[in-house]
Amino acid sequence: MHETMGTVPSSRIHRLNPLTKLTFAVTTTICAFAVVDYWWPLLIFCVVLVPVSIAAGVLRRFSLMLMALWIPVAVAVFLIQGFFFPEAHHVIADFGPLQLKAEGVEFAVQTALHIAVMMGGFFLLLLTTHPGSLMSTMSERGxxxxxxxxxxxxxxxxxxxxxxxxxxxxxxxxxxxxxxxxxxxxxxxxxxxxxxxxxxxxxxxxxxxxxxxxxFGATGRPTSLVAMADSTAQRLSRAVMMLCAAGAVTVNVWGVVR
Known part of the structure:
Protein backbone atom coordinates (compact mmCIF):
# COMPACT_ATOMS: atom_id res chain seq x y z
CA MET A 1 0.00 0.00 0.00
CA HIS A 2 2.96 2.32 0.49
CA GLU A 3 6.57 2.11 -0.41
CA THR A 4 8.79 -0.19 1.61
CA MET A 5 11.72 1.36 3.42
CA GLY A 6 14.89 0.69 1.52
CA THR A 7 13.20 0.51 -1.89
CA VAL A 8 13.17 3.19 -4.56
CA PRO A 9 9.98 5.28 -4.33
CA SER A 10 7.85 5.28 -7.46
CA SER A 11 7.20 9.04 -7.71
CA ARG A 12 8.38 12.43 -6.55
CA ILE A 13 5.45 12.51 -4.13
CA HIS A 14 6.77 9.35 -2.47
CA ARG A 15 10.21 10.93 -2.08
CA LEU A 16 8.90 13.99 -0.27
CA ASN A 17 9.62 14.33 3.42
CA PRO A 18 6.81 12.67 5.42
CA LEU A 19 6.23 15.88 7.38
CA THR A 20 5.51 17.69 4.11
CA LYS A 21 2.81 15.15 3.24
CA LEU A 22 1.41 15.19 6.77
CA THR A 23 1.22 18.99 6.66
CA PHE A 24 -0.52 18.74 3.28
CA ALA A 25 -3.15 16.34 4.68
CA VAL A 26 -3.80 18.52 7.72
CA THR A 27 -3.94 21.72 5.65
CA THR A 28 -6.42 20.37 3.11
CA THR A 29 -8.62 19.12 5.94
CA ILE A 30 -8.59 22.45 7.79
CA CYS A 31 -9.21 24.42 4.59
CA ALA A 32 -12.12 22.16 3.62
CA PHE A 33 -13.85 22.47 6.99
CA ALA A 34 -13.21 26.22 7.21
CA VAL A 35 -15.87 27.05 4.60
CA VAL A 36 -19.42 25.88 5.27
CA ASP A 37 -20.44 25.20 1.67
CA TYR A 38 -20.47 22.28 -0.74
CA TRP A 39 -18.53 23.83 -3.64
CA TRP A 40 -15.35 24.60 -1.66
CA PRO A 41 -14.47 21.04 -0.45
CA LEU A 42 -15.51 19.74 -3.88
CA LEU A 43 -13.09 22.20 -5.48
CA ILE A 44 -10.27 21.15 -3.14
CA PHE A 45 -10.94 17.50 -3.89
CA CYS A 46 -11.03 17.87 -7.68
CA VAL A 47 -8.31 20.50 -8.12
CA VAL A 48 -5.86 19.41 -5.40
CA LEU A 49 -6.33 15.82 -4.21
CA VAL A 50 -7.12 14.12 -7.51
CA PRO A 51 -4.15 15.68 -9.40
CA VAL A 52 -1.81 14.79 -6.52
CA SER A 53 -3.01 11.18 -6.56
CA ILE A 54 -2.42 11.06 -10.32
CA ALA A 55 1.07 12.52 -9.93
CA ALA A 56 1.84 9.93 -7.25
CA GLY A 57 0.56 7.10 -9.44
CA VAL A 58 -1.94 5.92 -6.80
CA LEU A 59 -5.23 7.12 -8.33
CA ARG A 60 -6.71 3.62 -8.59
CA ARG A 61 -5.90 2.60 -5.01
CA PHE A 62 -6.88 6.07 -3.79
CA SER A 63 -10.28 5.76 -5.49
CA LEU A 64 -10.90 2.23 -4.20
CA MET A 65 -10.07 3.17 -0.61
CA LEU A 66 -12.26 6.24 -0.81
CA MET A 67 -15.22 4.32 -2.22
CA ALA A 68 -14.88 1.54 0.33
CA LEU A 69 -14.69 3.81 3.37
CA TRP A 70 -16.30 7.11 2.38
CA ILE A 71 -19.49 5.81 0.72
CA PRO A 72 -20.79 4.02 3.88
CA VAL A 73 -20.04 7.12 5.95
CA ALA A 74 -21.74 9.38 3.40
CA VAL A 75 -24.84 7.17 3.31
CA ALA A 76 -25.05 7.16 7.12
CA VAL A 77 -24.67 10.95 7.26
CA PHE A 78 -27.33 11.37 4.57
CA LEU A 79 -29.84 9.16 6.39
CA ILE A 80 -29.25 10.67 9.82
CA GLN A 81 -29.17 14.32 8.76
CA GLY A 82 -31.73 14.01 5.99
CA PHE A 83 -34.42 12.60 8.27
CA PHE A 84 -33.46 13.91 11.71
CA PHE A 85 -31.87 17.32 11.11
CA PRO A 86 -33.13 19.68 13.86
CA GLU A 87 -35.24 22.73 12.98
CA ALA A 88 -35.71 21.63 9.35
CA HIS A 89 -39.00 22.57 7.71
CA HIS A 90 -38.90 22.03 3.94
CA VAL A 91 -40.07 18.46 3.33
CA ILE A 92 -38.83 16.80 0.12
CA ALA A 93 -40.43 13.39 0.48
CA ASP A 94 -42.44 11.33 2.96
CA PHE A 95 -41.50 7.77 3.90
CA GLY A 96 -44.23 6.77 6.29
CA PRO A 97 -43.53 8.48 9.63
CA LEU A 98 -40.19 9.79 8.35
CA GLN A 99 -39.76 12.98 6.34
CA LEU A 100 -36.76 13.80 4.17
CA LYS A 101 -36.02 17.50 4.58
CA ALA A 102 -34.09 19.87 2.34
CA GLU A 103 -32.04 21.47 5.13
CA GLY A 104 -30.88 18.07 6.31
CA VAL A 105 -29.92 16.95 2.81
CA GLU A 106 -27.94 20.15 2.24
CA PHE A 107 -26.09 19.76 5.52
CA ALA A 108 -25.43 16.07 4.77
CA VAL A 109 -23.92 16.93 1.38
CA GLN A 110 -21.65 19.54 2.94
CA THR A 111 -20.55 17.19 5.72
CA ALA A 112 -19.95 14.27 3.35
CA LEU A 113 -17.79 16.43 1.07
CA HIS A 114 -15.79 17.72 4.03
CA ILE A 115 -15.20 14.15 5.16
CA ALA A 116 -14.19 13.17 1.62
CA VAL A 117 -11.44 15.80 1.62
CA MET A 118 -10.24 14.76 5.08
CA MET A 119 -10.13 11.08 4.10
CA GLY A 120 -8.54 11.88 0.75
CA GLY A 121 -5.69 13.88 2.27
CA PHE A 122 -4.81 11.20 4.79
CA PHE A 123 -5.27 8.38 2.26
CA LEU A 124 -2.64 10.06 0.09
CA LEU A 125 -0.34 10.22 3.10
CA LEU A 126 -1.00 6.55 3.78
CA LEU A 127 -0.46 5.47 0.17
CA THR A 128 2.80 7.36 -0.33
CA THR A 129 4.47 7.19 3.08
CA HIS A 130 5.87 4.30 5.07
CA PRO A 131 4.76 4.63 8.72
CA GLY A 132 8.32 3.94 9.85
CA SER A 133 9.58 6.88 7.82
CA LEU A 134 6.98 9.17 9.34
CA MET A 135 7.79 7.96 12.88
CA SER A 136 11.52 8.51 12.32
CA THR A 137 10.98 12.00 10.92
CA MET A 138 8.66 13.05 13.73
CA SER A 139 11.05 11.64 16.35
CA GLU A 140 13.92 13.61 14.80
CA ARG A 141 11.87 16.80 15.26
CA GLY A 142 11.56 16.09 18.99
CA PHE A 216 9.56 3.33 24.20
CA GLY A 217 9.02 6.53 26.15
CA ALA A 218 12.59 6.68 27.46
CA THR A 219 13.89 10.16 28.20
CA GLY A 220 16.87 9.79 25.88
CA ARG A 221 16.45 10.89 22.27
CA PRO A 222 16.61 7.87 19.92
CA THR A 223 18.92 7.81 16.90
CA SER A 224 17.25 7.00 13.59
CA LEU A 225 18.92 4.63 11.12
CA VAL A 226 16.97 6.18 8.23
CA ALA A 227 17.63 9.84 7.48
CA MET A 228 14.74 11.38 5.57
CA ALA A 229 15.68 13.97 2.97
CA ASP A 230 14.45 17.50 3.51
CA SER A 231 15.06 20.70 1.61
CA THR A 232 14.58 24.43 1.93
CA ALA A 233 11.81 24.28 -0.66
CA GLN A 234 9.91 21.69 1.36
CA ARG A 235 10.36 23.62 4.60
CA LEU A 236 9.09 26.73 2.84
CA SER A 237 6.13 24.85 1.38
CA ARG A 238 5.20 23.54 4.85
CA ALA A 239 5.28 27.09 6.21
CA VAL A 240 3.05 28.28 3.35
CA MET A 241 0.59 25.45 3.94
CA MET A 242 0.40 26.23 7.65
CA LEU A 243 -0.24 29.89 6.81
CA CYS A 244 -3.02 28.82 4.44
CA ALA A 245 -4.59 26.73 7.19
CA ALA A 246 -4.33 29.61 9.67
CA GLY A 247 -5.80 31.98 7.08
CA ALA A 248 -8.74 29.66 6.43
CA VAL A 249 -9.49 29.42 10.15
CA THR A 250 -9.22 33.20 10.51
CA VAL A 251 -11.63 33.80 7.63
CA ASN A 252 -14.08 31.31 9.13
CA VAL A 253 -13.92 32.91 12.59
CA TRP A 254 -14.28 36.38 11.09
CA GLY A 255 -17.34 35.28 9.15
CA VAL A 256 -18.94 33.84 12.30
CA VAL A 257 -18.19 36.98 14.32
CA ARG A 258 -19.67 39.25 11.66
Missing part, protein backbone atom coordinates in the same frame (compact mmCIF):
# COMPACT_ATOMS: atom_id res chain seq x y z
CA UNK A 143 7.83 15.29 18.91
CA UNK A 144 6.50 13.32 21.87
CA UNK A 145 6.77 9.53 21.37
CA UNK A 146 3.12 9.15 22.38
CA UNK A 147 1.98 11.48 19.61
CA UNK A 148 4.30 9.78 17.13
CA UNK A 149 2.83 6.39 18.01
CA UNK A 150 -0.77 7.62 17.77
CA UNK A 151 -0.18 9.03 14.28
CA UNK A 152 1.65 5.92 13.08
CA UNK A 153 -0.98 3.58 14.54
CA UNK A 154 -3.76 5.55 12.86
CA UNK A 155 -1.99 5.20 9.50
CA UNK A 156 -1.54 1.46 9.91
CA UNK A 157 -4.96 0.51 11.27
CA UNK A 158 -6.75 0.24 7.90
CA UNK A 159 -4.15 -1.90 6.07
CA UNK A 160 -3.57 -4.02 9.19
CA UNK A 161 -7.27 -4.80 9.63
CA UNK A 162 -7.60 -5.42 5.89
CA UNK A 163 -4.77 -7.98 5.91
CA UNK A 164 -6.15 -9.69 9.02
CA UNK A 165 -9.68 -9.83 7.58
CA UNK A 166 -8.36 -11.32 4.34
CA UNK A 167 -6.44 -13.99 6.28
CA UNK A 168 -9.53 -14.87 8.33
CA UNK A 169 -11.69 -15.15 5.21
CA UNK A 170 -9.13 -17.43 3.55
CA UNK A 171 -9.04 -19.61 6.66
CA UNK A 172 -12.82 -19.84 6.71
CA UNK A 173 -12.88 -20.77 3.03
CA UNK A 174 -10.28 -23.48 3.69
CA UNK A 175 -12.65 -24.93 6.30
CA UNK A 176 -15.43 -25.16 3.71
CA UNK A 177 -17.39 -21.96 4.31
CA UNK A 178 -18.90 -20.52 1.14
CA UNK A 179 -18.35 -16.76 0.77
CA UNK A 180 -19.29 -16.22 -2.87
CA UNK A 181 -22.22 -13.94 -3.61
CA UNK A 182 -23.87 -11.26 -1.50
CA UNK A 183 -25.59 -13.73 0.83
CA UNK A 184 -22.35 -15.61 1.45
CA UNK A 185 -20.49 -12.42 2.27
CA UNK A 186 -23.21 -11.32 4.71
CA UNK A 187 -23.08 -14.72 6.42
CA UNK A 188 -19.29 -14.46 6.68
CA UNK A 189 -19.46 -11.17 8.59
CA UNK A 190 -20.56 -12.73 11.89
CA UNK A 191 -17.73 -15.29 12.21
CA UNK A 192 -15.32 -12.64 10.86
CA UNK A 193 -15.94 -9.95 13.49
CA UNK A 194 -14.99 -12.08 16.51
CA UNK A 195 -11.49 -13.14 15.36
CA UNK A 196 -10.89 -9.67 13.91
CA UNK A 197 -11.62 -7.87 17.19
CA UNK A 198 -9.80 -10.44 19.36
CA UNK A 199 -6.82 -10.34 17.02
CA UNK A 200 -6.72 -6.54 17.29
CA UNK A 201 -6.59 -6.77 21.11
CA UNK A 202 -3.83 -9.39 20.86
CA UNK A 203 -1.85 -7.10 18.55
CA UNK A 204 -2.16 -4.24 21.04
CA UNK A 205 -0.84 -6.41 23.87
CA UNK A 206 2.06 -7.76 21.82
CA UNK A 207 2.95 -4.34 20.48
CA UNK A 208 2.92 -2.83 23.99
CA UNK A 209 5.34 -5.53 25.20
CA UNK A 210 7.63 -5.00 22.20
CA UNK A 211 7.63 -1.22 22.66
CA UNK A 212 8.44 -1.54 26.36
CA UNK A 213 11.33 -3.89 25.55
CA UNK A 214 12.73 -1.40 23.04
CA UNK A 215 12.62 1.49 25.49
Missing amino acids: ISPSIVYIVAAALQIVPTLNRRATSILHAQQARGQRIKGLYGRVRALVPLIGPLVLGAFTDVSERAAAMETRG
Whole structure:
Protein backbone atom coordinates (compact mmCIF):
# COMPACT_ATOMS: atom_id res chain seq x y z
CA MET A 1 0.00 0.00 0.00
CA HIS A 2 2.96 2.32 0.49
CA GLU A 3 6.57 2.11 -0.41
CA THR A 4 8.79 -0.19 1.61
CA MET A 5 11.72 1.36 3.42
CA GLY A 6 14.89 0.69 1.52
CA THR A 7 13.20 0.51 -1.89
CA VAL A 8 13.17 3.19 -4.56
CA PRO A 9 9.98 5.28 -4.33
CA SER A 10 7.85 5.28 -7.46
CA SER A 11 7.20 9.04 -7.71
CA ARG A 12 8.38 12.43 -6.55
CA ILE A 13 5.45 12.51 -4.13
CA HIS A 14 6.77 9.35 -2.47
CA ARG A 15 10.21 10.93 -2.08
CA LEU A 16 8.90 13.99 -0.27
CA ASN A 17 9.62 14.33 3.42
CA PRO A 18 6.81 12.67 5.42
CA LEU A 19 6.23 15.88 7.38
CA THR A 20 5.51 17.69 4.11
CA LYS A 21 2.81 15.15 3.24
CA LEU A 22 1.41 15.19 6.77
CA THR A 23 1.22 18.99 6.66
CA PHE A 24 -0.52 18.74 3.28
CA ALA A 25 -3.15 16.34 4.68
CA VAL A 26 -3.80 18.52 7.72
CA THR A 27 -3.94 21.72 5.65
CA THR A 28 -6.42 20.37 3.11
CA THR A 29 -8.62 19.12 5.94
CA ILE A 30 -8.59 22.45 7.79
CA CYS A 31 -9.21 24.42 4.59
CA ALA A 32 -12.12 22.16 3.62
CA PHE A 33 -13.85 22.47 6.99
CA ALA A 34 -13.21 26.22 7.21
CA VAL A 35 -15.87 27.05 4.60
CA VAL A 36 -19.42 25.88 5.27
CA ASP A 37 -20.44 25.20 1.67
CA TYR A 38 -20.47 22.28 -0.74
CA TRP A 39 -18.53 23.83 -3.64
CA TRP A 40 -15.35 24.60 -1.66
CA PRO A 41 -14.47 21.04 -0.45
CA LEU A 42 -15.51 19.74 -3.88
CA LEU A 43 -13.09 22.20 -5.48
CA ILE A 44 -10.27 21.15 -3.14
CA PHE A 45 -10.94 17.50 -3.89
CA CYS A 46 -11.03 17.87 -7.68
CA VAL A 47 -8.31 20.50 -8.12
CA VAL A 48 -5.86 19.41 -5.40
CA LEU A 49 -6.33 15.82 -4.21
CA VAL A 50 -7.12 14.12 -7.51
CA PRO A 51 -4.15 15.68 -9.40
CA VAL A 52 -1.81 14.79 -6.52
CA SER A 53 -3.01 11.18 -6.56
CA ILE A 54 -2.42 11.06 -10.32
CA ALA A 55 1.07 12.52 -9.93
CA ALA A 56 1.84 9.93 -7.25
CA GLY A 57 0.56 7.10 -9.44
CA VAL A 58 -1.94 5.92 -6.80
CA LEU A 59 -5.23 7.12 -8.33
CA ARG A 60 -6.71 3.62 -8.59
CA ARG A 61 -5.90 2.60 -5.01
CA PHE A 62 -6.88 6.07 -3.79
CA SER A 63 -10.28 5.76 -5.49
CA LEU A 64 -10.90 2.23 -4.20
CA MET A 65 -10.07 3.17 -0.61
CA LEU A 66 -12.26 6.24 -0.81
CA MET A 67 -15.22 4.32 -2.22
CA ALA A 68 -14.88 1.54 0.33
CA LEU A 69 -14.69 3.81 3.37
CA TRP A 70 -16.30 7.11 2.38
CA ILE A 71 -19.49 5.81 0.72
CA PRO A 72 -20.79 4.02 3.88
CA VAL A 73 -20.04 7.12 5.95
CA ALA A 74 -21.74 9.38 3.40
CA VAL A 75 -24.84 7.17 3.31
CA ALA A 76 -25.05 7.16 7.12
CA VAL A 77 -24.67 10.95 7.26
CA PHE A 78 -27.33 11.37 4.57
CA LEU A 79 -29.84 9.16 6.39
CA ILE A 80 -29.25 10.67 9.82
CA GLN A 81 -29.17 14.32 8.76
CA GLY A 82 -31.73 14.01 5.99
CA PHE A 83 -34.42 12.60 8.27
CA PHE A 84 -33.46 13.91 11.71
CA PHE A 85 -31.87 17.32 11.11
CA PRO A 86 -33.13 19.68 13.86
CA GLU A 87 -35.24 22.73 12.98
CA ALA A 88 -35.71 21.63 9.35
CA HIS A 89 -39.00 22.57 7.71
CA HIS A 90 -38.90 22.03 3.94
CA VAL A 91 -40.07 18.46 3.33
CA ILE A 92 -38.83 16.80 0.12
CA ALA A 93 -40.43 13.39 0.48
CA ASP A 94 -42.44 11.33 2.96
CA PHE A 95 -41.50 7.77 3.90
CA GLY A 96 -44.23 6.77 6.29
CA PRO A 97 -43.53 8.48 9.63
CA LEU A 98 -40.19 9.79 8.35
CA GLN A 99 -39.76 12.98 6.34
CA LEU A 100 -36.76 13.80 4.17
CA LYS A 101 -36.02 17.50 4.58
CA ALA A 102 -34.09 19.87 2.34
CA GLU A 103 -32.04 21.47 5.13
CA GLY A 104 -30.88 18.07 6.31
CA VAL A 105 -29.92 16.95 2.81
CA GLU A 106 -27.94 20.15 2.24
CA PHE A 107 -26.09 19.76 5.52
CA ALA A 108 -25.43 16.07 4.77
CA VAL A 109 -23.92 16.93 1.38
CA GLN A 110 -21.65 19.54 2.94
CA THR A 111 -20.55 17.19 5.72
CA ALA A 112 -19.95 14.27 3.35
CA LEU A 113 -17.79 16.43 1.07
CA HIS A 114 -15.79 17.72 4.03
CA ILE A 115 -15.20 14.15 5.16
CA ALA A 116 -14.19 13.17 1.62
CA VAL A 117 -11.44 15.80 1.62
CA MET A 118 -10.24 14.76 5.08
CA MET A 119 -10.13 11.08 4.10
CA GLY A 120 -8.54 11.88 0.75
CA GLY A 121 -5.69 13.88 2.27
CA PHE A 122 -4.81 11.20 4.79
CA PHE A 123 -5.27 8.38 2.26
CA LEU A 124 -2.64 10.06 0.09
CA LEU A 125 -0.34 10.22 3.10
CA LEU A 126 -1.00 6.55 3.78
CA LEU A 127 -0.46 5.47 0.17
CA THR A 128 2.80 7.36 -0.33
CA THR A 129 4.47 7.19 3.08
CA HIS A 130 5.87 4.30 5.07
CA PRO A 131 4.76 4.63 8.72
CA GLY A 132 8.32 3.94 9.85
CA SER A 133 9.58 6.88 7.82
CA LEU A 134 6.98 9.17 9.34
CA MET A 135 7.79 7.96 12.88
CA SER A 136 11.52 8.51 12.32
CA THR A 137 10.98 12.00 10.92
CA MET A 138 8.66 13.05 13.73
CA SER A 139 11.05 11.64 16.35
CA GLU A 140 13.92 13.61 14.80
CA ARG A 141 11.87 16.80 15.26
CA GLY A 142 11.56 16.09 18.99
CA ILE A 143 7.83 15.29 18.91
CA SER A 144 6.50 13.32 21.87
CA PRO A 145 6.77 9.53 21.37
CA SER A 146 3.12 9.15 22.38
CA ILE A 147 1.98 11.48 19.61
CA VAL A 148 4.30 9.78 17.13
CA TYR A 149 2.83 6.39 18.01
CA ILE A 150 -0.77 7.62 17.77
CA VAL A 151 -0.18 9.03 14.28
CA ALA A 152 1.65 5.92 13.08
CA ALA A 153 -0.98 3.58 14.54
CA ALA A 154 -3.76 5.55 12.86
CA LEU A 155 -1.99 5.20 9.50
CA GLN A 156 -1.54 1.46 9.91
CA ILE A 157 -4.96 0.51 11.27
CA VAL A 158 -6.75 0.24 7.90
CA PRO A 159 -4.15 -1.90 6.07
CA THR A 160 -3.57 -4.02 9.19
CA LEU A 161 -7.27 -4.80 9.63
CA ASN A 162 -7.60 -5.42 5.89
CA ARG A 163 -4.77 -7.98 5.91
CA ARG A 164 -6.15 -9.69 9.02
CA ALA A 165 -9.68 -9.83 7.58
CA THR A 166 -8.36 -11.32 4.34
CA SER A 167 -6.44 -13.99 6.28
CA ILE A 168 -9.53 -14.87 8.33
CA LEU A 169 -11.69 -15.15 5.21
CA HIS A 170 -9.13 -17.43 3.55
CA ALA A 171 -9.04 -19.61 6.66
CA GLN A 172 -12.82 -19.84 6.71
CA GLN A 173 -12.88 -20.77 3.03
CA ALA A 174 -10.28 -23.48 3.69
CA ARG A 175 -12.65 -24.93 6.30
CA GLY A 176 -15.43 -25.16 3.71
CA GLN A 177 -17.39 -21.96 4.31
CA ARG A 178 -18.90 -20.52 1.14
CA ILE A 179 -18.35 -16.76 0.77
CA LYS A 180 -19.29 -16.22 -2.87
CA GLY A 181 -22.22 -13.94 -3.61
CA LEU A 182 -23.87 -11.26 -1.50
CA TYR A 183 -25.59 -13.73 0.83
CA GLY A 184 -22.35 -15.61 1.45
CA ARG A 185 -20.49 -12.42 2.27
CA VAL A 186 -23.21 -11.32 4.71
CA ARG A 187 -23.08 -14.72 6.42
CA ALA A 188 -19.29 -14.46 6.68
CA LEU A 189 -19.46 -11.17 8.59
CA VAL A 190 -20.56 -12.73 11.89
CA PRO A 191 -17.73 -15.29 12.21
CA LEU A 192 -15.32 -12.64 10.86
CA ILE A 193 -15.94 -9.95 13.49
CA GLY A 194 -14.99 -12.08 16.51
CA PRO A 195 -11.49 -13.14 15.36
CA LEU A 196 -10.89 -9.67 13.91
CA VAL A 197 -11.62 -7.87 17.19
CA LEU A 198 -9.80 -10.44 19.36
CA GLY A 199 -6.82 -10.34 17.02
CA ALA A 200 -6.72 -6.54 17.29
CA PHE A 201 -6.59 -6.77 21.11
CA THR A 202 -3.83 -9.39 20.86
CA ASP A 203 -1.85 -7.10 18.55
CA VAL A 204 -2.16 -4.24 21.04
CA SER A 205 -0.84 -6.41 23.87
CA GLU A 206 2.06 -7.76 21.82
CA ARG A 207 2.95 -4.34 20.48
CA ALA A 208 2.92 -2.83 23.99
CA ALA A 209 5.34 -5.53 25.20
CA ALA A 210 7.63 -5.00 22.20
CA MET A 211 7.63 -1.22 22.66
CA GLU A 212 8.44 -1.54 26.36
CA THR A 213 11.33 -3.89 25.55
CA ARG A 214 12.73 -1.40 23.04
CA GLY A 215 12.62 1.49 25.49
CA PHE A 216 9.56 3.33 24.20
CA GLY A 217 9.02 6.53 26.15
CA ALA A 218 12.59 6.68 27.46
CA THR A 219 13.89 10.16 28.20
CA GLY A 220 16.87 9.79 25.88
CA ARG A 221 16.45 10.89 22.27
CA PRO A 222 16.61 7.87 19.92
CA THR A 223 18.92 7.81 16.90
CA SER A 224 17.25 7.00 13.59
CA LEU A 225 18.92 4.63 11.12
CA VAL A 226 16.97 6.18 8.23
CA ALA A 227 17.63 9.84 7.48
CA MET A 228 14.74 11.38 5.57
CA ALA A 229 15.68 13.97 2.97
CA ASP A 230 14.45 17.50 3.51
CA SER A 231 15.06 20.70 1.61
CA THR A 232 14.58 24.43 1.93
CA ALA A 233 11.81 24.28 -0.66
CA GLN A 234 9.91 21.69 1.36
CA ARG A 235 10.36 23.62 4.60
CA LEU A 236 9.09 26.73 2.84
CA SER A 237 6.13 24.85 1.38
CA ARG A 238 5.20 23.54 4.85
CA ALA A 239 5.28 27.09 6.21
CA VAL A 240 3.05 28.28 3.35
CA MET A 241 0.59 25.45 3.94
CA MET A 242 0.40 26.23 7.65
CA LEU A 243 -0.24 29.89 6.81
CA CYS A 244 -3.02 28.82 4.44
CA ALA A 245 -4.59 26.73 7.19
CA ALA A 246 -4.33 29.61 9.67
CA GLY A 247 -5.80 31.98 7.08
CA ALA A 248 -8.74 29.66 6.43
CA VAL A 249 -9.49 29.42 10.15
CA THR A 250 -9.22 33.20 10.51
CA VAL A 251 -11.63 33.80 7.63
CA ASN A 252 -14.08 31.31 9.13
CA VAL A 253 -13.92 32.91 12.59
CA TRP A 254 -14.28 36.38 11.09
CA GLY A 255 -17.34 35.28 9.15
CA VAL A 256 -18.94 33.84 12.30
CA VAL A 257 -18.19 36.98 14.32
CA ARG A 258 -19.67 39.25 11.66
